[in-house]
Amino acid sequence: MNALLAGFRGFAEYFGGVLGADAYKKYLEHHQASGHDEPPMSERDFWRDHTDRQDKNPQSRCC
Amino acid sequence: MGTTPASGTKTAQPDDGITPVPGLPATAVDAAVIEEEDRKWTPAKIALWVAIALLGGVAWFMLAIVRGETVNAIWFVFAAVCTYLIGYRFYSKVIERYITKPNDRRATPAEYKADGKDYVRTDRNVLFGHHFAAIAGAGPLVGPVIAAQMGYLPGTIWIIIGVVLAGAVQDYLVLFFSMRRGGRSLGQMAREELGVIGGTAALIATLLIMVIIVAILALVVVNALGDSPWGVFSVGMTIPIALFMGVYLRYLRPGKVMEVSIIGFVLLMAAIIGGGAVASTDWGAAFFHLDKVTIAWGLIVYGFIAAILPVWLLLAPRDYLSTFMKIGVIVMLALAIIVVRPEITVPAFSEFASRDNGPVFSGAIFPFLFVTIACGALSGFHALISSGTTPKLIEKERQVRFIGYGGMLMESFVAIMALVAAISIDRGIYFVMNAPLALTGGTVESAAQWVNSLGLAGVNITPGELAQTAKDVGETSIVSRSGGAPTLAVGLAHIMQQFIGGTAMMGFWYHFAIMFEALFILTAVDAGTRVARFMLQDSIGNFIPKFKNHSWRPGAWLATAVMVAAWGAVLLMGVTDPLGGINTLFPLFGIANQLLAAIALSVVLAIVAKRGSFKYLWIVALPLAFAAVVTITASFQKIFSPVPAVGYFANNAAFAKALADGKTSFGTAKTQAAMEAVVRNTMIQGWLSVIFVVLSIIVIIAALIATAKAFRNASAGIVNVEFEDPAQPSRIFAPAGLIPTAAERELGAEWKQLPADQPLEHSARH
Numbered sequence: 001m002n003a004l005l006a007g008f009r010g011f012a013e014y015f016g017g018v019l020g021a022d023a024y025k026k027y028l029e030h031h032q033a034s035g036h037d038e039p040p041m042s043e044r045d046f047w048r049d050h051t052d053r054q055d056k057n058p059q060s061r062c063c
Numbered sequence: 064m065g066t067t068p069a070s071g072t073k074t075a076q077p078d079d080g081i082t083p084v085p086g087l088p089a090t091a092v093d094a095a096v097i098e099e100e101d102r103k104w105t106p107a108k109i110a111l112w113v114a115i116a117l118l119g120g121v122a123w124f125m126l127a128i129v130r131g132e133t134v135n136a137i138w139f140v141f142a143a144v145c146t147y148l149i150g151y152r153f154y155s156k157v158i159e160r161y162i163t164k165p166n167d168r169r170a171t172p173a174e175y176k177a178d179g180k181d182y183v184r185t186d187r188n189v190l191f192g193h194h195f196a197a198i199a200g201a202g203p204l205v206g207p208v209i210a211a212q213m214g215y216l217p218g219t220i221w222i223i224i225g226v227v228l229a230g231a232v233q234d235y236l237v238l239f240f241s242m243r244r245g246g247r248s249l250g251q252m253a254r255e256e257l258g259v260i261g262g263t264a265a266l267i268a269t270l271l272i273m274v275i276i277v278a279i280l281a282l283v284v285v286n287a288l289g290d291s292p293w294g295v296f297s298v299g300m301t302i303p304i305a306l307f308m309g310v311y312l313r314y315l316r317p318g319k320v321m322e323v324s325i326i327g328f329v330l331l332m333a334a335i336i337g338g339g340a341v342a343s344t345d346w347g348a349a350f351f352h353l354d355k356v357t358i359a360w361g362l363i364v365y366g367f368i369a370a371i372l373p374v375w376l377l378l379a380p381r382d383y384l385s386t387f388m389k390i391g392v393i394v395m396l397a398l399a400i401i402v403v404r405p406e407i408t409v410p411a412f413s414e415f416a417s418r419d420n421g422p423v424f425s426g427a428i429f430p431f432l433f434v435t436i437a438c439g440a441l442s443g444f445h446a447l448i449s450s451g452t453t454p455k456l457i458e459k460e461r462q463v464r465f466i467g468y469g470g471m472l473m474e475s476f477v478a479i480m481a482l483v484a485a486i487s488i489d490r491g492i493y494f495v496m497n498a499p500l501a502l503t504g505g506t507v508e509s510a511a512q513w514v515n516s517l518g519l520a521g522v523n524i525t526p527g528e529l530a531q532t533a534k535d536v537g538e539t540s541i542v543s544r545s546g547g548a549p550t551l552a553v554g555l556a557h558i559m560q561q562f563i564g565g566t567a568m569m570g571f572w573y574h575f576a577i578m579f580e581a582l583f584i585l586t587a588v589d590a591g592t593r594v595a596r597f598m599l600q601d602s603i604g605n606f607i608p609k610f611k612n613h614s615w616r617p618g619a620w621l622a623t624a625v626m627v628a629a630w631g632a633v634l635l636m637g638v639t640d641p642l643g644g645i646n647t648l649f650p651l652f653g654i655a656n657q658l659l660a661a662i663a664l665s666v667v668l669a670i671v672a673k674r675g676s677f678k679y680l681w682i683v684a685l686p687l688a689f690a691a692v693v694t695i696t697a698s699f700q701k702i703f704s705p706v707p708a709v710g711y712f713a714n715n716a717a718f719a720k721a722l723a724d725g726k727t728s729f730g731t732a733k734t735q736a737a738m739e740a741v742v743r744n745t746m747i748q749g750w751l752s753v754i755f756v757v758l759s760i761i762v763i764i765a766a767l768i769a770t771a772k773a774f775r776n777a778s779a780g781i782v783n784v785e786f787e788d789p790a791q792p793s794r795i796f797a798p799a800g801l802i803p804t805a806a807e808r809e810l811g812a813e814w815k816q817l818p819a820d821q822p823l824e825h826s827a828r829h
Contacts, residue, residue, distance in 0.1 A: 012321065017189035018196060019386055021320035023180075030179030044317040051313075051375035053180065056613060058374075058593035060273075060447045061382070061586050063202035063280055063438055063656070 023050060081168050081792050088813040090793040091167030091461075096806045101156070112152070119145025126411070127216060133406040134215075136483045140401060143223050143479045147472040150227035155468040158232060161679040162671055163239045165460035170793040172245045172455050182246070185456040187465060187797065194453045194470045196386045198234070198445045199393075200583040202438025202656075203478035205283055205547035208485040208554075209649055210435040211493065212423035214413035215486050217432050219479065225433075225440030226475035229686035233660055234445045235467035236667045236683065241450035242457055243787045249450040249663055250598075253762070255786045256669040261765025265662050268758035269447070270598050272655040274626065275751070276444065277591040278633035279652035280584045281366070282644050285358045285634065286546035287577050292351035293537050295358070297338035297574055298581040299351075301381065302365075304330045308380035323380070324387045331384065335574050339537055359638045362588075363631035369585075370592040370623045378589050385586045388579045396480050396555065399562040405487040414519055422498035423545070424649055425708040430697040433689075434653030439478025441690060443659025445471065447594075461799035469801075484554035485547075491515070491524030492532055492541070496550050499646055500543040501731035507533075510542045537570030545645040552576035588630075595626040636744040641731040647711075651748060654697050658759040661690040665766030672773035673783040680770075691763055698756035702749060711749035718742045 016022055024046050031040040041049060077094060122141035125134060159165065176182040185193065210218040241247055247255075250269060254262030288294045308327045316322065341347035353361070369377050415421035416428050424435055438444070449467060457463060485493070494517065495503055495510045503510040507526035515523060533541045536556055541549065556572035564571070597613060599622045604611030610618045637644030664687035671683050704710030707717045707730075718741045721729035732738045773783050796814050798807040 014189060014192070015390070016321045017186065018192035018390065019320055019324060019383055020193070021318075021324075023183075024318050026183050026185075027179040030177055030183065034177070034179075047312065047317040048375070050180070051373070051379050054374040054379060057181075058590060058597055059197075059451050060444070060594050061385075061583075061590045062198045062200050062442070062444045062448055063276055063584075063587055 023047075077166075077168070079166055079168060079790070081166075081790050083168065084792050084794050087794060088796065088817070089168075089810060090796050091459075092804075092806045092810055100804055100806060112149075115145050115148050119149065126219060130411070133408050135404055135406055136400055136487065137404045139215075139219065139479055139483050142219070143476055146223050146227060147476065150231070151469060151472060154227060155231070155235065155464050157679075158235060158468075158682055159461075159464050162236070162674075162676050162682060163463065165239070165463060166790075167459050167461050167796070167799075168793055169460060170791045171242060171457050171460060172788070173457055174793060174795060175788075175791045176245060176455070181452075182455045184458045184795070187458060187462045187799075188801065190453065190456050190458075190462075191466050191470055191801075192390065193456070194448070194466050195473050196389050197448045197452065198442070198470060199389065199474045199477055200438070200587055201280060201283060201548070201580045202442060202444075203474050204481045204551055204580060204583075206436040206438055206653065207478045207482035208547035208550050209423055209497065209645070210432055211409065211482060211485050212413060212421045212497070213416045213428050213432055214410050215407065215482065216411035217416065217428055218436055218482055221433055221436055222440045222475055222478045222482065225436075226471060229660075229689060230439075230441040230445075230475065231468040231471035232682065232686055233441065233443075233664055233667070234449050234471040235464060236671070237446045237663055238449035238454055238457075238467035239460075239463045240667065240670050242454035242460070242463060245788045246455040247450065249446050249666065252450065252670070252786075253662065253666050256666050256673075257762065257765040257769055261665075261762050261769075264758045264761040264765070265666070266598070266602070268662060268755065268762065269659060270595060270602075271751070271755065271758075272443070272659050273591050273595045273598075274629045275633060275651055275655040277588050277595070278630040279637065279648055280591075281359075281362050281588055281630065281634045282637040282648060283546040283548050284581050284584050285355050285362060285638055286544065286645065287548040287552075287581065288353070288358050289355035289544075290352060290540065291538055291577075292348045293338040293342035293570075293574055294577050294581075295351040295353055296341050296347070297334045297578050298585075300334035300338070301331065301384070301578070301582055301585070302377070304334065305377050305381040305384065308384070309376040312380060313375050320383055324383045327380065327384045328387055331388075331578065335571060335578055338574060339570055342537065355638045356635070359631075359634050363627060363634065365585075366588055366592055366631070367623060367627045369589040370596060370627065371620060378586070378593075381582070381586050381589075385582050388582055392579050393477055393480075395559075396484065397476075399555075399558050400480055400483055403558050403561045405483070405558055405561075407483070407486050408521055409486040409490055409493075410520060414517075419706065420708050422494060422502055422646070424646055425706075426650060426697070426700065430693040430700070431650055431653075433693045434650055434657055434697050436478065437653040437656035437660075439475050439481075441657060441660050441686065442474075443656050443661070443663055446659065446663030458795065458797045459793070459799065462797070465800050481551055484558055485550050486554075488550070488554050488557055489522075489524065489528075490519060491522040492529065492553070493550060494519070494522070495524070495529060496541050496544045496553070497547075497645075498543060499545065499642055499731065501641055503543045505540075505542055507540070507542060535566060535569045536573035538573070547645075548577060548580045551580070592623065592626050592630070596622045599626060632747075636740075636747065639737075639740055640744060641733070641737050641741060642708075647714075647748070650697060650701065651752065654694050654701070654752070655755060657690050657694045658698075658755055661687060661694060661759055662762045664690060665763050669766045669769035669773070672770040673785060675773075675777055675783070677774060677777070687763075691759075694759065695756055698752050701752045702756075711745045711752060715742055715745035715749060718745070 024043050027046055028040055118141055122138045125138040126142055173182050173184040207218050250266050253265035304327055308323045311323050419427040491514050494514050503513050507529040511524050511526045552573045555576045556569040559572040560566055560569045600610045637648045668683045668687055700709055701711055705713050707714040718738050722738050727735050729738050732741055776783050
């Protein structure tokens, strides 16, 4: 049962990665690792910034 | 340390000008160890590859040589997968060894430019899925279906062989060279490598090609939704669902992407089921029953609004939904085909394979089959993705082969499955669905009579069967539903109902398929319009600087309106075309896409030449030559062919003459207004073809000149100017492929022993 749960969690994590759901987590990791002085953006601010940057820098989706 | 060779090689530093960061384990597996692992053929390894080769050989034999009554779909799967494995294991390694020469001691942009936002190191397996979701859309689902007119074999060969030698090579190389340049776009690379003229031609060609691609993708949606209340309702509902998701993510629960995607998915399923209920009511059928012209106008208005709305409101949430559906649908389709294993009755080469006047698309097998199937075999559009987000996310250089080459193999597999789904339905139904209205007459009686009169082997369909199929999938009619998407949807419904749900579920599966294709296409239309708008603004900005400011509203709106008007005009041409749009326009889509591939391969050719890999230049030259010959031949036929069904200007002349003679109906056009429309459309399409091919030839010539210059420099001992970012030492290690090798595991274990607070990122740059 535990193995099943772990497998499911692993799958969900992978799928979330493909969707880009872990972007904030990765931002925090980067922020911490690179030793910034100012505090990181809050989750809400990060996602706002995330989509607003897409507004300024659009990417194609393929056919 | 069993895999380490003689102790001397381990300490020897490769002479690549990179000084490793002190205090860290090696950032790359020793080249000699990789070499040894590659070259060491254990009996088990030999047996495995012999088995793969044999299975692939048998599968190809079953498809190409054995002429039974039927062929089982499983052979398509085996032929494809075995060929991909061999191509990946052997051919892509040749490219790696002689052309790309990746160096894992060198940091990738995701490392040296890391910002936690755009440049983020991403696990290779996650990035594989991410990249695949970005390159695969409706294209590989539609092209192979349309190409099935020629029989199953030509399409199958082109999809499988084409991807190994052309499509995956292009994706791999563009991704690699863009990564070496900090994630620069194809346009920027073209300018650097080919100079101002070549670069400008590439930019204009890219812009025009995007317009055509967006227009024809939109045409596929319009054709799928025309006169289909169920389809219009469920696809229409994706807009409020996406808006809701957008608000949810922005204000209610920011960052809960997985959660909102699942909610969106459930709502989507409800919209499909609800669509069936709504379409079966009188008011629903009346209200959502729209003709194609109305839907086309709706799509144009939608396209404009969607492209000026902020990303968070519509595009981002629908992107999540689209990715979610993409992975799910493709896994489901693969499972269903493997479980159901339908028998295919379509001949290897159909009666139309030797003719140029097929009802689905016009033109002979060469070159038109090779442009009809673009995505899945060779797709130039991928060069825009491979020089976009993906290169900024790669962790290690040696992973590019897995992500670039492997990702494209995956898309090719999707194309094969779409082909199998489309040819698993009755041939009579296939031709009735994909022929223009002018041929089928629109009713089940006239359509059955027309298709039976073609004299196709095994085709003998009754009006009752056509009516029953339409009823099964919950539509009023399936006659002349061209564009590929409805045929794939019928095929998918046909396979899936044997897997889950039976005939009662066919309506659901049909509209499920229409829904996801529309979802992919709408996302591509919206994103394509935005990208095109930025390109246009930057171009105008060279003359009127104010346009370069992307947040200047009037400029943004004007540029968006221009781009939407451009693709909208082509879309309306297709919708009102008496020949049925797809028949005349789909080849233009493929030509445009493959001309873009020729441009991308030209840029790559110049880069490879500058790197001095002349002996292996043929690896790039081969797909470039093929794409150039196919697209230039196809363009020339579209421009100069005297056959009206093939040549735009021949068609134009025929209709102009009929008008001059005072005729009130000619060929497929029943009114004078329709005839005038044909004259107008063919003129525009003809000139578009001329512009495309001229621009592409300029780019190819510029690339050949750059290549020759690189060769001259090399023989004269002059160092060629490289535009790569300077090499910086890497501070991380990660395996290259799906499964880590023994040496990679060993090195990975060394890295695991590092203290957790070891700073692996470069220090902040701000």
